[in-house]
């Protein structure tokens with residue numbers, strides 16, 4: 073089929089639009105979960121690296137004829153994001169992105185859809201002495217090297233108003249090592265197998281995950297009880313990794329996913345992309361010590377992709393109750 077007969081891929085936009093706003097309204101009133109102490113985000117620094125794309129049939133002549141009369145310069149897109157950041161009244165990345173998308177759709181009637189992605193630029197409070205102990209400084213932060221929250225949303229113009237056609241929230245670059253309590257054995261042994269079975273291995277994983285709400289409104293933070301903070305998701309991943317004597321990364325992410333969806337029934341699914349970065353053992357046994365010596369793993373790296381849905385939670389609960397009954 074030629075591109076004339078189907079919807080042509082056509083968009084343009086601006087990437088690496090960094091925007092920082094201080095003293096955005098704090099996000100409070102989150103649901104408390106046992107895995108996390110995180111209950112509020114003070115939003116003293118609200119910082120993102122944004123990428124915006126505009127879509128619309130009206131842009132065709134800018135590609136085919138060099139007609140710029142309907143082109144919103146990508147430089148102007150950057151300015152809109154910067155200036156309108158001052159007008160956002162809410163307190164979540166998701167809400168901010170929707171707000172910006174609607175600014176574009178309201179201002180320029182020839183735009184059909186706006187896709188906006190933001191990666192958080194995370195800052196941690198530094199600790200300062202107070203009395204006998206230490207407290208978070210309320211004015212000094214350090215740029216965090218840890219994981220970063222992400223959000224993507226696409227808002228489309230329809231005859232009955234703007235509609236969210238794509239949305240997800242996520243975290244990238246979660247790097248976790250468990251020094252013992254992971255195994256990997258029982259895999260196919262044949263003429264191609266060289267990997268030894270491991271009853272107990274150090275397991276280093278890189279995780280990126282995304283989650284989707286069943287109802288987009290819950291992602292805005294308007295009802296904080298329904299909002300899910302990336303920090304809470306991370307804490308669940310940390311806890312499940314800590315608790316589970318895992319048999320593989322595959323099993324681990326299934327359990328992280330089901331725990332997330334049990335805690336937050338307002339989420340429809342969690343999507344995982346993981347990487348195995350397990351250290352290579354250099355010295356396995358150190359006399360009179362529990363420890364070993366390791367080095368960075370060398371490529372190639374294994375990976376997993378898996379989507380966990382509320383249906384998985386239902387099936388897991390049903391399987392657990394069958395076991396209970398048969399005991």
Ligand SMILES: O=c1[nH]c(=O)c2[nH]c(=O)[nH]c2[nH]1
Pocket residue numbers: 256267319320321322348374
């Ligand atoms: O958790 C793991 N899953 C695998 O599928 C796999 N394959 C492998 O070589 N090591 C591992 N580890």
